[in-house]
Amino acid sequence: MDLIANLATGFAVALTPANLAFCFLGVLIGTLVGVLPGIAPITTIAILLPFTFTLPPASAMIMLSGIFYGAQYGGSTTAILVNLPGESSSIVTCLDGHQMAKQGRAGPALAIAAIASFFAGTIATIIIAVASVPLSALALKFTAAEYFSLMVLGLTGSIALAHGSAVKAVAMVLLGLLLGLVGIDVNTGLPRMTLGIGELGDGIGFVAIAIGLFGISELMIALSRPQDRTLLSVALSQLWPSRKELKDCLPAMLRGTAIGSILGVLPGGGAALSSFASYAVEKKISATPERFGRGAIEGVAGPEAANNAGAQTSFIPLLTLGIPGNAIMALMVGALMIQGIQPGPQVMTAQPQLFWGVIASMWLGNLMLVILNLPLVGLWVSLLRVPYRILFPAIALFCCIGTYSISNSQMDIGLMLLFALAGVFFVKVGAEPAPFILGFILGPLMEENFRRAMNLSRGDPMVFAERPISAALLVLTALLLVVLILPAVRAKREEVFQE
Amino acid sequence: MLTRRSAVAGLSAAGLPLFAPALRAQAFTRQINLIVPFAPGGTSDILARLIGPRLSQVLGQPVVVDNRPSASGNVGADFVARQAGDGHTLLIADAGTLASVPALFKRLSFNVKTDLVPVGMVSFSPYLVAINPQVPATSFAELAAYDKANPDKLNVATSGVGAVNHLTAMVVGKHFGIKWSAVPYRGGAAAVRGVVSGESNVIFNGAIATLPFVTQGQLKGIAVSGEKRLEALPNLPSFKELNTPVQDAGSWQGIYASKGTPPPVVSRLNEELNKVLAQADIVAKIRELGSDVRANSPASFAAWMDKAMVEWGEVVKAENISLDG
Structure with missing residues (x-):
């Protein structure tokens, strides 16, 4: 069978000592940047890109992709232990993972995060191997109309997902939308709301916002509270989740893997959106949704599986079509080009050793990550046991370096600090930053695709209803809205969020 | 610390002003x-x-x-x-x-x-001009004929408003009497995706990025900018042969x-x-x-x-x- 022969080719490449070493180096660096809040994998990959010039193409890709999915593992450790998302995709893990840690179940929370990630990683690797060809065909069916409808669904979903007042969630989405529109409007080429500042032409940097809102502002809030040292002296004697917990988690992991695998393939999807979607689904279908936000282990397992699956399947459009689905994949395109390989449909046939080698290395990398994360959790914990007076300035410094290094712009640091203050304000008034971030990311994409679809249909709005995938997505959105508005559901939702 | 600038300043102060430009021309300090x-x-x-x-x-x-x-x-x-x-x-x-x-x-x-x-x-x-294979044309002349028979159907994907590939598409289109509307994308990769998916149908884009899609049959090549043909696609005429405007785009x-x-x-x-x-x-x-x-x-x-x-x-x-x- 072709698949087996292909995988054999892949493992032959990935198992050479040099490539194993690069894979290990990648996942180790990935775990480190994942654990440390404020350093994004994209920053790390950007910084390390020049060093891959001299490596063979397969080794370079194996190491760079290791950093990316390794960060998904590491991010959850920090999320659970200190309630700081190491990565944007770990924001959701904070919700229940940190609650578990507070209840003295940090060990099982970390273990289930690693197990779910490995589980999803294994399945996602198989999916990439088996389904990369048909899946990239599906992604190509998405035109501007479908993207618009997908974004509408995503934004509506983010309101459903939010804690507390739905009005505040809508306000946060709108604020995110508004700030997302800063910069050059793709459809006219004109700058909007840039105040004449050239650096704002490309919009407000996502990294500056994310690090400000989730990194620095968390430090400030943590400092405003008395230090909760019990949290850091978590006994890790009981690492393994109970048999019952594992059984509870299995369906969540399966659903998370499925959601992540699908969203990962779509451009603009990937890890962060996958984890949000998975959490929303788990909460919706749970028999006891009130446990969510209070240490539900499924609330850790589902999103962790989803973000890892999403991180890995986002390689599908890149490896099969040469089309980067997100900013990190765009850097990977650069890495391939440096090697003189034009990413595209021909890579699979012209460079089978590269293509299958990278896929095989993903599974090996996931295996290494479990080994790095489970027995070494103690080590990562001790990294976080460093006193706040040392840890916080160090994190703040890393946040600054990470933000600055994206485009070597001092203004980004200023923006980061501004959003740190905004983040503190949001927390004080009880408004969640997650819908804001989704509005910020999805809003401009929604506008861009809406106007492109209208441009292509020469102004006929029926295009959104006539295309079947788009119509289906809009119907789903309508259903979600009805569910949100129904008085019975609303009462129940508010009851759930009463704290 | 003695830096280059302070050294130069010192020399100038010592009455050797003519020395500075010569120093500057030769050394990268x-x-x-x-x-x-x-x-x-x-x-x-x-x-x-x-x-x-x-x-x-x-x-x-x-x-x-x-x-x-x-x-x-x-x-x-x-x-x-x-x-x-x-x-x-x-x-x-x-x-x-x-x-x-x-x-x-x-x-x-x-x-x-x-x-x-x-x-x-x-x-x-050079730019490789490529179209979605659903458009029944193999040259600029056939594209112009298609545009006449099916007005308002052709969309040219660009890397952004005012990008060189946008400007080139408009001026070359005008030369052949083709009225396509420009659809701006965020960069060349997104524009290529737009043409491969069929939402837009023409693109002028860097040959290296577009070539794999043409050799795989997902896009159809029309022409190539510059003086000479591409080695990989020897059948496509160059802009110089077609005598288009902005030939070295x-x-x-x-x-x-x-x-x-x-x-x-x-x-x-x-x-x-x-x-x-x-x-x-x-x-x-x-x-x-x-x-x-x-x-x-x-x-x-x-x-x-x-x-x-x-x-x-x-x-x-x-x-x-x-x-x-």
Whole structure:
């Protein structure tokens, strides 16, 4: 069978000592940047890109992709232990993972995060191997109309997902939308709301916002509270989740893997959106949704599986079509080009050793990550046991370096600090930053695709209803809205969020 | 600490003012910053990281690649325009884009002609004109016939409003009597995706990025810009054969220094750049990137810029595009 022969080719490449070493180096660096809040994998990959010039193409890709999915593992450790998302995709893990840690179940929370990630990683690797060809065909069916409808669904979903007042969630989405529109409007080429500042032409940097809102502002809030040292002296004697917990988690992991695998393939999807979607689904279908936000282990397992699956399947459009689905994949395109390989449909046939080698290395990398994360959790914990007076300035410094290094712009640091203050304000008034971030990311994409679809249909709005995938997505959105508005559901939702 | 500047100041104070310019012309005394006005991973960035280390060898100072990304590359170009004219800050950028910005932006913070000094051209990569295979045409003439029979159906995907591939598509379309509407995307990769998926149906884009889709049959090649045909697609006519306007449209990469850089420093930089561009492995690498080395002299690069500024200025005026209101 072709698949087996292909995988054999892949493992032959990935198992050479040099490539194993690069894979290990990648996942180790990935775990480190994942654990440390404020350093994004994209920053790390950007910084390390020049060093891959001299490596063979397969080794370079194996190491760079290791950093990316390794960060998904590491991010959850920090999320659970200190309630700081190491990565944007770990924001959701904070919700229940940190609650578990507070209840003295940090060990099982970390273990289930690693197990779910490995589980999803294994399945996602198989999916990439088996389904990369048909899946990239599906992604190509998405035109501007479908993207618009997908974004509408995503934004509506983010309101459903939010804690507390739905009005505040809508306000946060709108604020995110508004700030997302800063910069050059793709459809006219004109700058909007840039105040004449050239650096704002490309919009407000996502990294500056994310690090400000989730990194620095968390430090400030943590400092405003008395230090909760019990949290850091978590006994890790009981690492393994109970048999019952594992059984509870299995369906969540399966659903998370499925959601992540699908969203990962779509451009603009990937890890962060996958984890949000998975959490929303788990909460919706749970028999006891009130446990969510209070240490539900499924609330850790589902999103962790989803973000890892999403991180890995986002390689599908890149490896099969040469089309980067997100900013990190765009850097990977650069890495391939440096090697003189034009990413595209021909890579699979012209460079089978590269293509299958990278896929095989993903599974090996996931295996290494479990080994790095489970027995070494103690080590990562001790990294976080460093006193706040040392840890916080160090994190703040890393946040600054990470933000600055994206485009070597001092203004980004200023923006980061501004959003740190905004983040503190949001927390004080009880408004969640997650819908804001989704509005910020999805809003401009929604506008861009809406106007492109209208441009292509020469102004006929029926295009959104006539295309079947788009119509289906809009119907789903309508259903979600009805569910949100129904008085019975609303009462129940508010009851759930009463704290 | 005794720095170069304090040494020069000391010498000047000691009554040796004439010594300073000579010192400046010959020696590179500290780190040289090579500014890339785009994010890492693009053509300019890849070339910078390829050439940087070799320039460093011949100039005897570290050459550090510094990305200062923004739309159209204006922020990076503006930065270089404001640096001291001593040859220690260089810009590597798409020369065609740089030649078009004075017409596109009425309030540009720098003057392309006077604030940047052309050092030398690096490479040229032609545009491959490709269409979605669902459009039944194999040439510009057939596209024009299709457009007549099916008005308002053709959409040309561009990398952004005012991008060189947008300007080229409009002026070439007009030449063949094709009325397509321009659909802007966020960059070339997204534009290619738009044509492969069929939402748009024509694209003028870098040959290297578009070629795999053409050889795999997901896109159909129509023509290639520049003087000669592509080796990989010998059946496609070149713009020169078709006698189109803007025949040398494509991606031209060049290196610039800051205003006031003394001519001896510029010629030394040009000399060393051309030595690097003559190295066999650099030529091969640039070829792998789908480009050809096009080394020249500062004077012919400056003449090229002048011609391009006039040419693109006319297209921008005819299309009535303005990027700052």
